[in-house]
Amino acid sequence: MAILEVKNIEKGFGSTKVLKDISFDLEKGQALAIIGSSGSGKTTLLRCLNFLETPDAGSITVNGKCLFNAADPSMIREADIRKKRLHFGLVFQSFNLFPQYTALENVTLAKKLLAKEEPDFRQRKKEIYKEIDEEGMELLRKMGLSERAGHYPHQLSGGQQQRVAIARALELKPDIVCFDEPTSALDPELTGEVLKVIRSLAEQKTTMIIVTHEMAFARDVSDKVIFMDEGVIVEQGRPEDVIENPREERTKRFLSSYGNI
Amino acid sequence: MFFTSDEFLTVAAALNTGFIKTLQLFFVTLIGALPLGLIISFGSMSRFTPLRFITKLMVWIIRGTPLILQIIIIYYVPGLMKLFTWGGGETGRFTAVSAAFIINYAFYFSEIYRGGIQGVPVGQQEAGEVLGMTDSQIFFKIKLLQMIKRIVPPMSNEVITLVKDTSLARVIALQEVIWMGESFMKGNQGYAGLIWPLFFTAVYYLAFSGIVTVLLGMLEKKLEYFR
Numbered sequence: 353m354a355i356l357e358v359k360n361i362e363k364g365f366g367s368t369k370v371l372k373d374i375s376f377d378l379e380k381g382q383a384l385a386i387i388g389s390s391g392s393g394k395t396t397l398l399r400c401l402n403f404l405e406t407p408d409a410g411s412i413t414v415n416g417k418c419l420f421n422a423a424d425p426s427m428i429r430e431a432d433i434r435k436k437r438l439h440f441g442l443v444f445q446s447f448n449l450f451p452q453y454t455a456l457e458n459v460t461l462a463k464k465l466l467a468k469e470e471p472d473f474r475q476r477k478k479e480i481y482k483e484i485d486e487e488g489m490e491l492l493r494k495m496g497l498s499e500r501a502g503h504y505p506h507q508l509s510g511g512q513q514q515r516v517a518i519a520r521a522l523e524l525k526p527d528i529v530c531f532d533e534p535t536s537a538l539d540p541e542l543t544g545e546v547l548k549v550i551r552s553l554a555e556q557k558t559t560m561i562i563v564t565h566e567m568a569f570a571r572d573v574s575d576k577v578i579f580m581d582e583g584v585i586v587e588q589g590r591p592e593d594v595i596e597n598p599r600e601e602r603t604k605r606f607l608s609s610y611g612n613i
Numbered sequence: 614m615f616f617t618s619d620e621f622l623t624v625a626a627a628l629n630t631g632f633i634k635t636l637q638l639f640f641v642t643l644i645g646a647l648p649l650g651l652i653i654s655f656g657s658m659s660r661f662t663p664l665r666f667i668t669k670l671m672v673w674i675i676r677g678t679p680l681i682l683q684i685i686i687i688y689y690v691p692g693l694m695k696l697f698t699w700g701g702g703e704t705g706r707f708t709a710v711s712a713a714f715i716i717n718y719a720f721y722f723s724e725i726y727r728g729g730i731q732g733v734p735v736g737q738q739e740a741g742e743v744l745g746m747t748d749s750q751i752f753f754k755i756k757l758l759q760m761i762k763r764i765v766p767p768m769s770n771e772v773i774t775l776v777k778d779t780s781l782a783r784v785i786a787l788q789e790v791i792w793m794g795e796s797f798m799k800g801n802q803g804y805a806g807l808i809w810p811l812f813f814t815a816v817y818y819l820a821f822s823g824i825v826t827v828l829l830g831m832l833e834k835k836l837e838y839f840r
Contacts, residue, residue, distance in 0.1 A: 402743045434745050442743040448736035452758050452839040461754065462744035506840040524744065 353416060355380040355559055356528055361410035362422075363396055370396045372583045374410070378528070378576070381557035385570035385591065388580035389606060394563040395445075397580070398530045401561070402442045403433050414439045414527055441521030441529040445536050447513045449505040455516045456501040459488040459523050466524075491519040495549055511542035515549055522553075529553070531562040547573075567610050571595045579603045623802055624810045631793030632817045638711060638779045638789065643772070645715035650722025657727055668723075675720040680713070681781045687713040688785045703788060710782040714775075721771055729764035730756075762836040769829040776822045790814045 354377035363371040371393045378384050386394045399405045401412065403420070406428060411421040419436045420427050449458050467473055467480050492501050495515040505513055514534055521529055531550065535543035547569050553560065554573045564570050570577060570591065577594040579587045579602075587600045598604050615621055656668035675683070688709040692698045699705035733756050741751035780791045794811035797804050 404739055404742065434742075434747065437743055438745045440743070444736060444740065446736055448734070448740035450737065450740070450755050452762075462741075462746060465746060465750050465754070504839050520744070 357413040359411045361407045363407050370583050380559055382575040383554045383560045383573055384576045385574035386563045386578045387570055392580040393583040394580055395532055398532050398563055402440050403437050438524055439527045441526035443517050443521050443531045443534050445533040447517045449513055451505050454502050454504055456488050458516055459519045460484050463523050491522055495519050510538045511545045514546045528559045533563050627793045628790055631790035635779045635789040641711045642714040642718050646718035646722055649719035651726050653719055653723035654726035672720050675717055680717050681784050683717055684710055684713040684784055706785050706787045710787050725764050725767045729760040732763045733759045765833050773822050790817055
């Protein structure tokens with residue numbers, strides 16, 4: 353059974369339709385790459401999945417449980433949305449680290465705040481915080497940042513900041529990790545270290561959705577590719593089909609602008 | 614030795630009394646205007662258009678007219694219109710002038726707060742949201758400190774200006790340090806025609822604004838650990 357089922361999502365801002373009838377699903381442990389030109393609706397789609405935007409129509413189901421259905425207004429209650437968000441993690445294009453916290457604190461902050469809602473928090477506070485810190489350190493180690501745990505974001509390079517942001521998203525163990533153009537704000541020489549981390553996550557069978565302009569990376573790392581244009585899914589399928597042998601004219605035209613991959 | 618003469622000691626004692634009044638006005642203004650300014654800033658950012666419009670209009674009026682005029686209006690107009698009086702004597706004057714200062718400074722502060730609040734990137738709010746934080750956690754754990762860092766430098770400017778603006782209370786004869794200094798020109802405790810006491814009030818202002826500058830500078834330094 354698919355871990356994620358997205359059905360007939362529509363989203364408009366004012367009179368502009370940004371997403372039109374978007375449907376796809378994703379199996380557990382798979383990586384989905386979403387490609388397409390700027391303004392094609394890729395980012396808006398990710399934002400809908402993370403409840404930063406509310407779709408006008410359609411439904412989102414994770415693990416067989418319906419998280420959102422536009423036809424049912426009771427699903428848009430603020431308090432519920434907060435919990436539903438935890439099924440998804442989001443890595444932003446511009447990192448959005450919290451500047452006043454160290455790398456480790458960035459990773460652990462949300463989990464420590466969530467731990468306060470546990471019934472035995474008061475008795476076990478020290479123990480719980482210690483566990484969370486250890487998990488955070490372990491994640492930073494996996495990102496190759498053990499030495500940087502005590503650094504503040506402004507003391508880190510862009511690539512290091514983005515790896516902290518990835519660790520922060522992973523700390524809450526979301527079912528699906530979303531990446532919104534994770535290397536677009538980076539200098540070219542720094543994209544490699546971030547892509548390497550995402551690649552290793554794919555090898556560990558992390559369920560992921562990656563919006564990216566790195567075509568070679570999308571082809572190598574993903575199990576499935578979606579090509580979007582003007583708010584619709586033009587083509588979806590295996591990367592070797594969509595990227596190497598696209599059927600649709602629009603996909604061909606888009607990919608040719610990238611030259612040989 | 615002049616600094617041990619009767620003249621100096623008498624004048625200094627009077628100026629000290631006046632300066633205590635200055636300090637009272639300074640702190641009362643801060644205590645009133647700092648929270649009131651925050652409330653006004655919410656008004657100026659409200660999604661309810663009439664409230665936002667009225668707040669902006671008030672900001673324009675308060676910032677666009679001299680504080681000295683506002684003090685005069687607040688002190689005299691209620692009595693002239695037979696609405697109420699501030700009560701006679703020094704207490705009445707202090708109450709009226711405090712009201713004028715709090716209102717004036719609250720509107721200035723509100724604009725500084727607004728800049729600080731709107732200056733925190735929307736990505737900070739969104740990053741907190743996708744991590745499952747509540748709005749109050751996002752405000753207190755993430756945004757508040759970033760706002761404070763942004764508002765400390767412009768706030769410092771306003772606070773130093775306030776140190777000196779307190780002297781405008783002289784216009785309704787509040788017995789603050791300038792009033793005291795002047796009193797020795799006209800005649801006070803057997804001394805008349807003295808000009809130096811008025812000039813000497815500068816020492817008080819310099820000392821106090823120096824202390825305020827150092828303290829706010831320390832706060833600014835303390836927040837320099839992040840960017």
